[in-house]
Amino acid sequence: MAFFLETLIGGLMAGMLYSLVALGFVLIYKASGVFNFAQGAMVLFAALAMARFSEWIPGWLGIDNKILGNVIAFGLAAVLMFVFAWLVERLVLRHLVNQEGVTLLMATLGIAYFLDGLGQTIFGSAIYPIDVGMPKEPVFLFDGVFPGGILVNLEDVYAAGVAALLVVVLSLFFQKTSTGRALRAVADDHQAAQSIGIPLNRIWVIVWFVAGLTALVAGIIWGSKLGVQFSLTTLALRALPVIILGGLTSVPGAIIGGLIIGVGEKLSEVYLGPYVGGGIEIWFAYMLALVFLLFRPQGLFGEKIIDRV
Amino acid sequence: MSDQKKIGDVILDVKNISLRFGGVNALTDISFNVKEHEVRAIIGPNGAGKSSMLNCINGVYTPQEGSITFKGKSFSHMSSRQVAEMGIGRTFQNLALFKGMSVIDNIMTGRNLHIKSNLLLQALRIGPAQREEEKHREFVEHIIDFLEIQAFRKTPVGTLPYGLQKRVDLGRALAMEPQMLLLDEPMAGMNMEEKQDMSRFILDVNDEFGTTIVLIEHDMSVVMDISDRVVVLDYGKKIGDGTPEEVRNNEDVISAYLGTSH
Numbered sequence: 273m274a275f276f277l278e279t280l281i282g283g284l285m286a287g288m289l290y291s292l293v294a295l296g297f298v299l300i301y302k303a304s305g306v307f308n309f310a311q312g313a314m315v316l317f318a319a320l321a322m323a324r325f326s327e328w329i330p331g332w333l334g335i336d337n338k339i340l341g342n343v344i345a346f347g348l349a350a351v352l353m354f355v356f357a358w359l360v361e362r363l364v365l366r367h368l369v370n371q372e373g374v375t376l377l378m379a380t381l382g383i384a385y386f387l388d389g390l391g392q393t394i395f396g397s398a399i400y401p402i403d404v405g406m407p408k409e410p411v412f413l414f415d416g417v418f419p420g421g422i423l424v425n426l427e428d429v430y431a432a433g434v435a436a437l438l439v440v441v442l443s444l445f446f447q448k449t450s451t452g453r454a455l456r457a458v459a460d461d462h463q464a465a466q467s468i469g470i471p472l473n474r475i476w477v478i479v480w481f482v483a484g485l486t487a488l489v490a491g492i493i494w495g496s497k498l499g500v501q502f503s504l505t506t507l508a509l510r511a512l513p514v515i516i517l518g519g520l521t522s523v524p525g526a527i528i529g530g531l532i533i534g535v536g537e538k539l540s541e542v543y544l545g546p547y548v549g550g551g552i553e554i555w556f557a558y559m560l561a562l563v564f565l566l567f568r569p570q571g572l573f574g575e576k577i578i579d580r581v
Numbered sequence: 582m583s584d585q586k587k588i589g590d591v592i593l594d595v596k597n598i599s600l601r602f603g604g605v606n607a608l609t610d611i612s613f614n615v616k617e618h619e620v621r622a623i624i625g626p627n628g629a630g631k632s633s634m635l636n637c638i639n640g641v642y643t644p645q646e647g648s649i650t651f652k653g654k655s656f657s658h659m660s661s662r663q664v665a666e667m668g669i670g671r672t673f674q675n676l677a678l679f680k681g682m683s684v685i686d687n688i689m690t691g692r693n694l695h696i697k698s699n700l701l702l703q704a705l706r707i708g709p710a711q712r713e714e715e716k717h718r719e720f721v722e723h724i725i726d727f728l729e730i731q732a733f734r735k736t737p738v739g740t741l742p743y744g745l746q747k748r749v750d751l752g753r754a755l756a757m758e759p760q761m762l763l764l765d766e767p768m769a770g771m772n773m774e775e776k777q778d779m780s781r782f783i784l785d786v787n788d789e790f791g792t793t794i795v796l797i798e799h800d801m802s803v804v805m806d807i808s809d810r811v812v813v814l815d816y817g818k819k820i821g822d823g824t825p826e827e828v829r830n831n832e833d834v835i836s837a838y839l840g841t842s843h
Contacts, residue, residue, distance in 0.1 A: 449703040450689075450696040457679045457690045464677035467639065468757055469665030469694040521681070 278422050279542050280535060285428035287534020288435045289497075292490035293511040294518065294526040295438065296483045301520045302446065303455035303479035304365075306376040310384035312508025314484055317356070317391040319491025319500040321349040323400035342404050346488075353484030354477075356387075361476045369472065370462050388505060397502065402495035406430055431493045438489060439527050442482070446523060455479055513561035519574025528572065533557045588809065589617030592793055593638070593761060598647035600633055600817075607633040608644065608817045615761070620787055620794045622804045625814035626837060631797040632674060634814065635763050638795070639671050640664035651761070666694060670759030672750045674766040674797075680739035684749055687738050688724060691756025692717045724752045727789075728782060744775040751782065755790070762786065764796035768803055776800070780807050801838070805829065813837070 293315060300308040325345035335341050364379050407426040446452040454470045455478070466472055494504060511530075518529025533556075541553040564571060593615040600608040608630045615621045623631050636642045638649060640659040648655050651667055659667075670691075679687050696703075696717060703710045725731055728748045733741060738749055747767065754762055767783065768776045784807055786792050798804045804811060805825040813821035813834045820833040828834055 450693050451703075453682075453686060453690050454693050456682055456686070460679035460681060461677045463641070463661070464673065464679070464753075465690070466661035467665060467671050467673075467677075468691045468753060469662050470690065471662055 274422055278424075279538050281422065281424055282428075283535035283538035284531055285425065285432055285534070286538065287531040288428075288432040288527075289490070289493060289530075290510055290514045290534055291527045291530025292435050292438070292486065292493065293507050294514040294530055295442065295523065296486040296490065297508075297511060297515050298518075298520060298523055298526045299442070299483045299486065300479060301459070301515075302523075303459050304376070304476060305373055305459045306380060307373075307520075308483070309377065309380045309508075310387055311483065311487065311511070312505040313384040313387040313391070314353075314356075314487035315491045315494070315507060316500070316502065316504045317387050317491075318349055318353055318484065318488035319402065319495040319504055320391045320395040320400070321352050322346065322488065322492055323402045323495060323500040324395045325349055326402065326404075327400070338403075339405065346492075349488055350485060353488055354481050357477050357480035357484055360480050361473055365476050366473060384505075388502075392502070399499045399501040400495075401499055402492055404492060404496055406496050427497065434489060434493065435527070438486065439523060442486075443523050445482075451475075451478065510557065513557035515571070516561040517564055517571055519571030522571070522573035525571055525573030533560065536560060588619045591615070592617045592652060593795070594650040595634075595638070596648050596650070598634070598637060598644045598649070600630075600637060600642060600644040606817050608637070608814075611647070611814070611817075611819050613812045613819065613822055615793060615795055617793055618787070618791055619809040620783070620796070620807055622808035622811045623795065623797045623814060624799060624801065624804055624811055627799065628816075629814040630817040631799075631814055632765060633817075635671070635765055635795070635797055638664075639669065639763055665757065668757075668760040669763060670754035670757045670761070671763040672747075672754050672765060672767060674769060676743075676746050676750055678738045678746055678750055678753070681737060683735050684725070684730060684733050684738055684741070684752075685718075685721065685735065687749055688721045688752045688756045689717065691753040692721065694757060721752075721756055724755050727755075727785070728752050744771055744778070747771070747775075747779065748782070751779075751786075755786065755792075758790075759792060761793040761795065764794065766797055766799070768798060768800060776803055783807060 293311065296311045296314065297308060300306055300311070322345055325348045326342050329335065329341045329344050329348075333344070335344070360383060364383065365376070368376055368379060407430070410423050410425050413422045413424055446455065454465070454475055457470055458465045458472060458475050462472060490507075491500070491504065494507065514529040514533050515526060516529075517532060518525025518527070537553045537556045540556050541550070545552050591614045595614065596612050598608055598611045599606070611630075611634065623634055625631050633642060637644050640661045640663065643658055648657055650656075651669065654667070679690065682690075696713065703714070725734060728751065730745060730748055730752070733745060738746060741749070751764075751767070764783065768779050771779065780803060783794060783796065787794050796804075796808075808825055810823060811821070811825055811828045812819060813828055813831070815833075815837040820837055821828045821831040823831070
């Protein structure tokens, strides 16, 4: 029982991290109807910025305080993501108003490659550590209930807390504010949104900035676990099945989708793996996504696809 | 009824507008004006340039020549958004609603320009933001009552029948509290009963809110009943302008619609 719970919790934590990346996709899709291929590149770029800034800043400013250094680095990285969002709107999206979704999709693919290159040119291409002071040591919970207790990584618990907080804030933003409503309106119809005075350009900057911030948070958490390296971009691929499962348009969907996949991966690996020679973890998510595409293409929480004939 | 309605001064003045797409002259030297509180129709056969005219006023197209003056302010290079800020709302010929959103949310988006409180307060629903949201919601409820779509408040717009979607489109434009409303074929594709409903709504909007209305339609009979004055376009040129009675007896208009024998 203790072992099962351990696996379950491990899965939930991994799932939370998938969710964080998936969130970025959902945000941009909800607000512009664009599937943003650059999300993985944004995670890498933001993480690189954070890692290098926190390394450089003590030298630049002569600050010895680690926490202060990290805070400033985070601020700088956030500013950088804002500049990035502004440039994307200015140089790419502005010229593609009212275009087909596939045109915008290709544009994001271009942005992804550009950002990959730019990030490594500016910040270097080695593996960099991020240390935001997350505890590394595991703890044992429920010592009294199970013999030996359950082994939990505190770092994962913190990460889960951050992710949960982010979800609450974003849900409030989308559902309760007029800007959130405007974002959803822009996703449905550019021209109509403009006709009622919604500033398309500003909305796009906002949403790419918010997605950039999510990427930054995801990048920091993944980076502090694994180190910042190019393979972070492939995280985006891990997030794909998550969004298919949760629904492209749903913030809670991204979270629950991530959790299901995280738990599914771990449990199937541990309990089914031995029978088929292992390796389930790698393809489990995609298999699940495929099943969903066949039977429920809008995902668990996505908006129902309505087609009038 | 039109005797009691007080029609004011000129609110929109369109002067010598020409619009070309490559070699095609969509509009040639069009001038007309719209007075405050009136119902002004732009009619003409298919391809006459009616929608192009509306899109010029709405800032979607920028005409190569001519000027458009709204409330004494002249503009030629305006984005749709700036036009919206000046107080001009519009509806669309091919519905352009936010399909996945509910009726309420669709109409609430129309209030966007009026919402002032800051993002954080809105998200938390506290203090002035809460009161403001309630105020706007009340206004939107009023519009919903007015358009008789109370039963569909929470329904995603994409699932509603066509005639009702047209009403939501109108409701969203009304939520902006526009001084002037541009209606692009509000009755296209409707049956007789729906057309009568829509005519009634248009007249009521004009009466109750005092909104100036510019509408495009190719169904002559409807237009003649509800408009104060009518502009007739054909092949991008203006061929008639006046009261429905005058237009009906205009030789050019008759030949444009019925064809001439010569």
